[in-house]
Amino acid sequence: xxxxxxxxxSWPDYRDRVQKEGATVxxxxxxxxxxxxxxxxxxxxLLSAAVxxxxxxxxxxxxxxxxxxxxxxxxxxxGGQHFCGTTSLDAATLIGQxxxxxxxxxxxxxxxxxxxxxxxxNQWFLTEGIDLAIRELGANPPIKVMRMEYWxxxxxxxxxxxxxEGFPGYALEHAAVLETSMMxxxxxxxxxxxLIPDDGPADFPPYDLYPPNTEWVPPSGVLSSAKAATKExxxxxxxxxxxxxxxTLRKEFG
Ligand code: ZN
Ligand code: MN
Numbered sequence: 001x002x003x004x005x006x007x008x009x010s011w012p013d014y015r016d017r018v019q020k021e022g023a024t025v026x027x028x029x030x031x032x033x034x035x036x037x038x039x040x041x042x043x044x045x046l047l048s049a050a051v052x053x054x055x056x057x058x059x060x061x062x063x064x065x066x067x068x069x070x071x072x073x074x075x076x077x078x079g080g081q082h083f084c085g086t087t088s089l090d091a092a093t094l095i096g097q098x099x100x101x102x103x104x105x106x107x108x109x110x111x112x113x114x115x116x117x118x119x120x121x122n123q124w125f126l127t128e129g130i131d132l133a134i135r136e137l138g139a140n141p142p143i144k145v146m147r148m149e150y151w152x153x154x155x156x157x158x159x160x161x162x163x164x165e166g167f168p169g170y171a172l173e174h175a176a177v178l179e180t181s182m183m184x185x186x187x188x189x190x191x192x193x194x195l196i197p198d199d200g201p202a203d204f205p206p207y208d209l210y211p212p213n214t215e216w217v218p219p220s221g222v223l224s225s226a227k228a229a230t231k232e233x234x235x236x237x238x239x240x241x242x243x244x245x246x247x248t249l250r251k252e253f254g
Contacts, residue, residue: 004057004063018109028064029045030045031088034083034175036221042068044119054241074120075216075217077174091128096129111144115147116150130147144253173223174223177224177228180229199223201223202223202224
């Protein structure tokens with residue numbers, strides 16, 4: 001297997017992989033954000049990087065260092081900004097980081113770039129950063145960029161198998177069964193099963209307030225219960241993600 005981490009390659013080795021072999025480059029995007037008492041603050045960037053690594057290993061891709069800070073945590077999908085440890089960027093800062101890195105990868109000769117996102121709140125700001133870079137690169141940009149939220153690659157049969165009592169939706173799945181199971185698969189040493197709280201599912205009204213009403217959010221920061229998380233479920237999820245993302249990249253990028 002070829003080395004997959006950009007930050008461990010020398011520049012000539014990286015250049016050859018990208019320019020001669022046409023390696024696809026992955027930019028994992030995440031956050032530094034509370035994930036309850038049982039998961040680490042880095043969960044969103046650890047998982048997006050781990051998914052990118054699984055797929056890169058399959059297709060001889062390269063994984064760039066992740067964008068480890070994300071857009072501001074929102075109460076309804078990440079618990080909100082009032083938790084100690086949650087460390088977020090203004091939208092303009094995140095957009096600028098994405099625009100600049102996409103432009104740099106294009107300059108390196110990267111033909112195919114994948115932004116693999118693991119933090120719900122990032123989506124439109126990643127889109128904007130990519131769009132600004134592509135606009136700057138002119139009418140025939142030398143790079144193709146795919147943006148994905150990795151969870152969109154789960155199929156209904158898999159979700160039915162993981163949530164026999166019904167899927168609460170991705171927004172409420174913060175620090176819950178999906179992320180905890182995937183962390184049990186990739187980083188079991190970072191999960192504290194004994195500390196999983198019994199909160200949730202959180203019941204939010206159909207509007208937002210500024211400043212936010214922190215009483216809407218369970219004090220643990222977990223938006224629906226993670227009690228049903230298992231390493232086995234994490235394994236099913238990772239297998240499905242790896243297969244389906246790799247197949248999609250072969251279809252779109254050849
Ligand atoms: Zn998360
Ligand atoms: Mn998040």
